[in-house]
Amino acid sequence: MEFLRRAHPGRFSAVEYPSMTDVLMWFFALLSIIGAFTVVLNPNPFYGALGLLLNFLSLGAMYMLLQSPILSLVQVIVYAGGIIVFFLFVILLLNLRKPLSDRDASLKGVAALVLVVLFAVVGVVALWVYPTNGFTMFYVTARDLGRFMLTDGLLAFELSSFLLLVGVVAAIGIVKLYKEGEE
Amino acid sequence: MTPTMVLGLALVLFSIGLFGVLFRKNFIVILMSLELMLNSANLAVVGASQMFGEQGLQGHFLVLMVLIIAAVEVAIGLAIAVHMYRTTESVEVDSLSELPK
Numbered sequence: 001m002e003f004l005r006r007a008h009p010g011r012f013s014a015v016e017y018p019s020m021t022d023v024l025m026w027f028f029a030l031l032s033i034i035g036a037f038t039v040v041l042n043p044n045p046f047y048g049a050l051g052l053l054l055n056f057l058s059l060g061a062m063y064m065l066l067q068s069p070i071l072s073l074v075q076v077i078v079y080a081g082g083i084i085v086f087f088l089f090v091i092l093l094l095n096l097r098k099p100l101s102d103r104d105a106s107l108k109g110v111a112a113l114v115l116v117v118l119f120a121v122v123g124v125v126a127l128w129v130y131p132t133n134g135f136t137m138f139y140v141t142a143r144d145l146g147r148f149m150l151t152d153g154l155l156a157f158e159l160s161s162f163l164l165l166v167g168v169v170a171a172i173g174i175v176k177l178y179k180e181g182e183e
Numbered sequence: 184m185t186p187t188m189v190l191g192l193a194l195v196l197f198s199i200g201l202f203g204v205l206f207r208k209n210f211i212v213i214l215m216s217l218e219l220m221l222n223s224a225n226l227a228v229v230g231a232s233q234m235f236g237e238q239g240l241q242g243h244f245l246v247l248m249v250l251i252i253a254a255v256e257v258a259i260g261l262a263i264a265v266h267m268y269r270t271t272e273s274v275e276v277d278s279l280s281e282l283p284k
Contacts, residue, residue, distance in 0.1 A: 025184045029192045036196050039215050040203035052215050055196075059222055065184070066229050071246055078250055083218065083257050090261045091211060094268045112205035120198040124191050132186040136236040140243050153244045160251045167255030171262040178269045 025065055031058040049087045056080045068140045189230030196223035210267060210274045214260045221253045 031054060038051025060075035149157050196219060203216025225246045232242025264274055271278040 019184075022184050025188070029188075032192070032196060033199070036199040036219050039212065039219060040199055040207070045209055045211050045215075048212055048215055052218060055219065056222065059226055062189075062226065063229055066189070066233050068229060068233075068243060071229060071243055074247065074250065078254065079218075079222070083254065086257060086261060087211065087215065090264060094265070094274065109206050112202060116198045116202040116205070119201070120195055123194040123198075127187050127191050127194065132190070133234055135184070135186060135233050137233055138236045138239055140240065144240055145243055145247070148240050148244050149247070152241075156244075156248055160248055163255055164251060167258050171258045174259065174262040174266050178266055 021065055025062065028058040028061045028065070031055075032062070045091050046088070049084060049091060052087070053080055053084045056084065067137045070140055070142045070145055186230055186234055190227055193223045193227035193230065196220075196226070208275045208277055210264050210276055211261075213276070214257065214264070217260075218253060218257065221249060221256075225249055 035051040035053070035055030035058065039048045039055070042048050042051065056075060056079040060072045060080065063069075063072040063075055200216045200219030200223060203219065204213055207213055207216065228242045228246050228249075232239030232245075235242075267279065268274050
């Protein structure tokens with residue numbers, strides 16, 4: 001391409017090629033939106049969980065493009081590896097692979113759609129009217145994040161471990177609420 | 184790649200998740216839409232914190248905290264879904280129309 005530009009100055013100089021980062025960003029943005037629509041519109045929750053997996057993986061790739069490999073890895077391990085498997089286990093346990101009749105095409109659904117589209121349009125217009133500064137990227141390593149976690153963020157870190165404990169106890173308690181043969 | 188694009192994408196994903204919460208009746212799908220909304224908020228935080236260089240580290244820490252909260256929320260939500268299926272044999276939220284005796 002470079003020799004063409006030198007041979008015909010003026011003809012090719014106006015063309016701006018998008019960088020590889022931009023191309024990848026648009027690609028993963030498209031994938032994440034497809035995944036999100038699969039979650040919301042597919043009547044079968046099993047395929048919804050797979051769409052959620054697509055969304056999580058593409059967001060993980062986007063974190064990598066945003067110079068944060070540690071968050072990308074955590075996203076793939078915790079979300080795609082943990083939470084999706086959790087959803088799939090529950091869907092298979094409850095045998096929900098047959099779609100329920102829960103597509104509500106009544107006026108309420110249309111109202112919800114209008115509300116959400118309005119919300120998105122107003123937000124996107126507001127984003128374009130008030131431009132932000134450009135990126136000042138900082139390459140976040142596990143070392144930086146770990147040091148922050150054990151100095152400035154120590155209280156939140158310890159409280160989150162307590163929150164996880166409470167969550168486990170609450171989940172077991174809720175599941176044990178049900179007694180066989182009781183109405 | 185500009186911050187506007189990242190924030191706009193986060194907004195679109197958030198809107199799709201909000202639509203799922205408002206529109207669907209399957210409790211598990213509602214939980215998945217909630218996850219979509221939390222994830223889009225995470226994307227917005229990462230994109231915004233990369234505008235501030237080294238100071239943006241706090242944003243990345245915030246994303247980790249949101250991730251822990253999302254894990255706890257899914258654990259409790261799916262426990263509620265299992266309990267709901269055992270008592271009403273359905274996971275549609277419309278089936279929860281009775282008060283316990």
